[in-house]
Amino acid sequence: MTDQDQRRSRLALNQATTRDLNVEQVIRCCAEAGVEGIGLWRDRVEDAGADRTARLIRQAGLTVTSLCRGGFFTSASASGRAAAIADNRRAIEQAARVGAPVLALVCGGLPAGTRDLDAARAMVTDGIAALADDAVSHGVRLAIEPLHPMFCADRSVVSTASQALAIAEQFPAASVGLMLDAYHVWWDPEIEATVRRAGRRIFGFQLADWVLPLPADVLLGRGHLGDGCIDFRRLDRAVRDAGYDGWTEVEIFNRAIWAAPAARTVRTVVDTYRRHVVLPAEHGQPRASGAGLTVLPEPS
């Protein structure tokens, strides 16, 4: 097995990429495409049942790479914050039951009707502090996911890897770290320096491409690797050099991809991961303008 093959074998599919499949269907798609790792989502796991999900994944010989997602710690009321922590405890328990080593945390935006970023950010740290021991006792690590700053108001007041790392470093290195998603951090002029500092605090690595124009719902603007402008090799090299030796999930939110046949989507994920991460750069040059996107249906 070459180095390239070894790296390719670490590709995982994040379930959000094939959002409409149930657990059995997504497991089958992964098996057919030779993808050996899978990042799960709580709603789909709840649909199938956590223990049944774990059994199906074990039977298929797959590895669970993460559970998405906990977080959303920010609320204007104490009862709202307590409810968030209770929900995160359930997420930790679910992660343990399905064998997910990592729970990704999308930390929450500004509470409705407020403008105090410092207060919201303190709620995030307080929330993680309330959960850290619980996570350790379940064998689950908490991975703070910095979200692109365009989500600061409504999804995550944690906007940069550096900021996420500063929160994580308030806790033991084995329990709280980072989920780095290329889509959220690619623009950051300090990302490589932060990744170096983060080292073993990098608990997960996710990929989706930045495609223009952004759609009306910017949450759904992500593309297959190669359809946008992110240099994935650069980020991959940075996280590997920092000591990360875990899986790489491809996690794409995109209505056109959700509408496409899932088996083809997973094959595309495998192919584009190979072309834009594993192989040398000459195999993955940016597409010429007007060349079309991978998400579009193939000509029939």
Added chain:
Amino acid sequence: MTDQDQRRSRLALNQATTRDLNVEQVIRCCAEAGVEGIGLWRDRVEDAGADRTARLIRQAGLTVTSLCRGGFFTSASASGRAAAIADNRRAIEQAARVGAPVLALVCGGLPAGTRDLDAARAMVTDGIAALADDAVSHGVRLAIEPLHPMFCADRSVVSTASQALAIAEQFPAASVGLMLDAYHVWWDPEIEATVRRAGRRIFGFQLADWVLPLPADVLLGRGHLGDGCIDFRRLDRAVRDAGYDGWTEVEIFNRAIWAAPAARTVRTVVDTYRRHVVLPAEHGQPRASGAGLTVLPEPS
């Protein structure tokens, strides 16, 4: 005159807020609303002529606070980069002719078909280096405007104030500095520390609110102060504490605002600046959910 009044008197209208007005019309609107400063745009100045614009502004007793904009240094070709520098020289000359102390620089995104952020960022520094002496000799300061990271691919590979400051610091403090727009920097967990470091390198300060949901064209999602979630007082305090004693421009890109009667828009700018920047916080609490936006037509 109280301190509050003094601060209020530093409000300037950026011409983009009333995009469809020509120079004469926007001058009249400012005079009627008691706004004494104006940030100009090159296209409107070209329509009216630079010397005529300068004369009209002088006659009205207004102060020009900035000219928007130069920049767009990034291009895949050397000829494209040379053309950008030539265009910036014209912008510097125009700034001098209309009496603008500052030329705002929107530095440019990734060149089409490329993914190399470092290369694009080097083009920005090279472009500014080519212009710095020219700007000094015209009495014009160059203000690098970090744009929100959601514009990194297509408008500015300079995404944070810290990054802009690191570029500016390669040049004399009197010639290259920062244009800080709250809309672009409000989310940044390091903004207050960066503003402190920037000190006299802050050459301009602009305001527009972050309103959700983002529209399909995210360039146009800005709102009147108070319609979104930015704590303007916090940023205003930070820039004043850093030693900035210049004007504050309100610059809003929003189709609904452009469609509204301009005189009313300028009155709204004056009113919301007073309520959300000048007066203490209790006068400018976030609107209750569903309270509607200032940009919507008043009930008739």
